[in-house]
Amino acid sequence: MLFDAHCHLESFANPERIVSKDMLYCTSGHTHAANVKNVAIAEGKANVAVCIGIAPQEAMKGGEFAKEIAFVRENAEKGKIDAIGEIGLDYHWARKPEEQENQRKIYGKQIQLALKSDLPIVIHGRDDEGECVRALEKFGVKKAMLHCYTGDEETAAKAVSLGYLISISPFKSKEKVKVIKRVGLKYLVVESDAPGIGKVPQDTMASVEIIAGALGISREEVIGETCANAKRFFAME
Structure with a gap:
């Protein structure tokens, strides 16, 4: 079964019409408002996992995000979420040193929350994937997924x-093909990042095609293995 490991169901006007019983999903928060909506969307749906957190694009604005992180903690304690995310570092947008420091502070707080809650972490990293991974290693994180990975193959190799x-999203690049060949199917999942990159979760099939082409294997093999990987990660087995 096709597993879209990262999408934003709250961004659709009618998420109920988007979700199909023939797919699995993880819907991801990034702001407090999105977190609240995604917890509600996933409620009672066996085929929809949910991760919530404060994304770096929010964290860069500054502040402690006490209320927002408390919401994540409360839902983790209630067993209503399957991962913490998307969290991380994004220096594409955070150009000023103080913005980057704001991101690092909130990233660290949420890593610690994930460890305390025994939940995996979904990473948003851009122009700084190496620092994201080093922080995870420093804190001793065992389960993490690098969503919409656009980094180099050396950082990917370190991560695996x-x-x-x-996580492979539905746009192809030479660097992405190198990453896929370097890490192999064992460490890959697929996503749409809909409606941001893919327009709908079914566009995850484009990610499947990219992997199948890079590794010279069937789409069915890619779907089966990436689904198994995502189900283990989100504890949906």
Whole structure:
């Protein structure tokens, strides 16, 4: 079964019409408002996992985000979420040193929350994937997924050596093909990032095609293995 490991169901006007019983999903928060909506969307749906957190694009604005992180903590304690995310570092947008420091502070707080809650972490990293991975290693994180990975193959190799997953989104690049060949199917999942990159979760099939082409294997093999990887990660087995 096709598993879209990262989408934003709250961004659709009618999420109920988007979700199909023939697919699995993880819907991801990034702001407090999105977190609240995604917890509600996933409620009672066996085929929809949910991760919530404060994304770096929010964290860069500054502040402690006490209320927002408390909401994540409360839902973790209630067993209503399957991962903490998307969290991380994004220096594409955070150009000023103080913005980057704001991101690092909130990233660290949420890593610690994930460890205390015994939940995996979904990473948003851009122009700084190496620093994201080093922070995870420093804190001793065992389960992480690098969503919409656009980094180099050396950082990807480091990530999978730590047991982390690389998530492939539906746009092709030469660097992405190198990453896929370097890490292999064992450490890959697929995503749409809909409606941001893919327009709908079914566009995850484009990610499947990219992997199948890079590795010279069937789409069915990619779907089966990436689904198994995502189900293990989100404890949906």
